[in-house]
Amino acid sequence: MPIREQEHGALIDHALATHTLSRLRSVETEQIGFRKGLVKLGRICGYEIIDGAMDTEYVEIETPLTDTMGQQVGGLDDVVIINVLRAATPFVEGLLKAFPSARQGVISAGRNEGAGMTEDGTFPIDVDYVKLPDISPEDTVIVADPMLATGSTATTVLSRVAEDAPDEAEVMLLAAVSAPEGVCRVEDEFPDVSVLTVAVDDHLDEDGYIVPGLGDAGDRAFGTA
Numbered sequence: 331m332p333i334r335e336q337e338h339g340a341l342i343d344h345a346l347a348t349h350t351l352s353r354l355r356s357v358e359t360e361q362i363g364f365r366k367g368l369v370k371l372g373r374i375c376g377y378e379i380i381d382g383a384m385d386t387e388y389v390e391i392e393t394p395l396t397d398t399m400g401q402q403v404g405g406l407d408d409v410v411i412i413n414v415l416r417a418a419t420p421f422v423e424g425l426l427k428a429f430p431s432a433r434q435g436v437i438s439a440g441r442n443e444g445a446g447m448t449e450d451g452t453f454p455i456d457v458d459y460v461k462l463p464d465i466s467p468e469d470t471v472i473v474a475d476p477m478l479a480t481g482s483t484a485t486t487v488l489s490r491v492a493e494d495a496p497d498e499a500e501v502m503l504l505a506a507v508s509a510p511e512g513v514c515r516v517e518d519e520f521p522d523v524s525v526l527t528v529a530v531d532d533h534l535d536e537d538g539y540i541v542p543g544l545g546d547a548g549d550r551a552f553g554t555a
Contacts (some may be wrong), residue, residue, distance in 0.1 A: 332344060332378040332381045332382040332555035333378060333379075333381075333382035333383060333526065334424075336530070338510065338513045338514055338517060338525075338530070339508065339513040339517070339525040339526070339527055339530060340368055340524065340525065340526050340527075341526075341527060341528065341530070342374070342375050342378045342527065342528045345376055346530050347371060347372055347374045347375065347378070347416065348528065348529070350367055350370050350371045350374065351371060351506060351507070351528050351529060351544075353367050354367045354368065354371065354506070354544050355505045355542065355543070355544045357545075360447050361550065361551065361552075361553045362402070363534075364547075364550045364551055365420045365551045365552075366420075368420040368423075368424065368476060368506070368537075368547070368551060369420045369421070369423045370423045370424060371421065371422040371424060371506055371528065372420070372421040372422060372423060372424020372425040372426075372427075372428075372474070373424035373427045373523050374424070375424070375425065375430050375504055375506075375526070375528070376424065376425040376426075376427065376429055379428070379502070379504075380403055380406075380428060380429075381551075382501070383524070384403050384404065384405055384406075384470070385403070385404045385405065386401045386403055386404065387401065387402060387404050388401055389401070389402050390392075397436055398485070400419065400534075401443065402529075405468070405470060406429065406431065407431050408466070408468045408469045408470060409431070409432040409433070409469065409470050409471075410432060410433050410434070410435060410462075410463060410465055410469050410470070410472070411425055411426065411429065411432045411433075411435070411471075411472050411473065411474060412434075412435045412436070412437060412462070412471065412472065412473040412474065412479070412487070412491060413434060413435070413436045413437070413474060414437055414439060414473065414475040414483065414487055415436055415437065415438040415459070416438070416548050416552065417472045417475065417476050417477065417546075417547040417551060418475050418476060419551075421474050421475075421504075421506065421545040421550055422434070422474050424475060425472065425504075427507070429472075432472075433463040433464075434463065435460075435461060435462035435463055435491075436459065436460075436461050437457065437459070437460050437461075437462075437487050437490060437491075438457065438458040438459040438460075439455055439456065439457045439458070439481065439483050439486055439487050440455065440456060440542060441453040441454075441455060441456075441483065441538075442454040442455065442456050447480070447537070447538045448537055451480055451511060451534070451538070452480050452481070452482045452515075453480060453482040453483075454482075455482050455483055455536060457486060457487040457490065459492055461479060461483060461492075462491070462494050465491075465495045465496065465499055466492050466496065466499070467496040467497075467498035468498075468499075469495075469499045469500070470493055470499070470500045470502065470516045471491065471499055471500065471501045471502065472502050472504055473487055473488060473491060473501065473502065473503045473504065474504045474505075475487070475503070475504075475505055476505060476506040476547040477505060477506070477507055477508075477540060477543070477544075477547050478503070478505035478507070478508035478509065478513060478516070478525070478527060479508075479509050479511075479512050479534060479538055479539065479540050480509070480511060480512055480515070480534065480538050481511065481512035481513075481514075481515030481516050484503055484505075484512060484515075484516050485515060485516060485519050485520070488501070488503065488516070488519075488520050488523060489528070492520075500519070500524070501504025501520075501522070501523045501524070502523065502524045502525075502526055503516060503520075503523055503524070503525050503526065504526045504527070505525075505526070505527045505528075506527070506528050506529070506544070506547070507527065507528065507529050507540055507543055507544055508525070508527040508529070508530050508531065508540070509530070509531055509533065509534045509540045510530060510531075510533070511533075511534055512534075513525050513527070513530060517529055
């Protein structure tokens with residue numbers, strides 16, 4: 331199955347996705363290769379969401395020879411992709427290859443590293459900018475962020491999305507790599523949100539980074555330290 335349900339979260343279970351993620355994990359993958367890898371992984375994940383989470387419907391088709399029945403994916407024009415700046419930008423670029431007509435929103439949100447991790451293993455989150463399109467009850471909303479670590483950024487972003495999204499809209503959180511702590515936190519605070527990821531890693535270290543992880547996705551994609 332393209333999307334495999336687990337006790338916590340669901341895995342994008344595709345050989346090319348795991349292959350691409352392995353390339354992203356490697357310390358030998360430099361900036362350009364890392365950024366292109368995130369684009370590729372986003373495209374694969376988009377196709378897997380279409381295959382595993384969206385409905386198909388039968389339609390009548392007139393071919394050059396006769397009338398026949400075919401199938402098409404429903405809801406492709408009812409997709410909203412939320413880009414969690416900045417690390418998700420190349421990831422979203424790949425998603426848009428699968429959902430070219432998607433409406434896009436951006437939320438600039440990130441850890442306040444200076445404040446440090448709190449005793450409960452979370453971080454305060456700074457939100458600098460929010461711009462979301464109108465979200466309808468028929469929409470599938472994909473919140474994209476390559477890393478789901480403590481869940482601090484994810485839950486902050488999902489709270490902001492929930493202010494605009496009708497209850498009927500389907501909301502997904504898509505990550506390349508997740509920590510068990512982050513997946514559980516999102517599921518606890520947002521039980522109606524589907525958490526999709528290519529891998530659930532072992533744990534978080536004392537600084538709140540995913541282990542084995544792939545490092546800081548934003549720094550590696552944009553060449554900053």
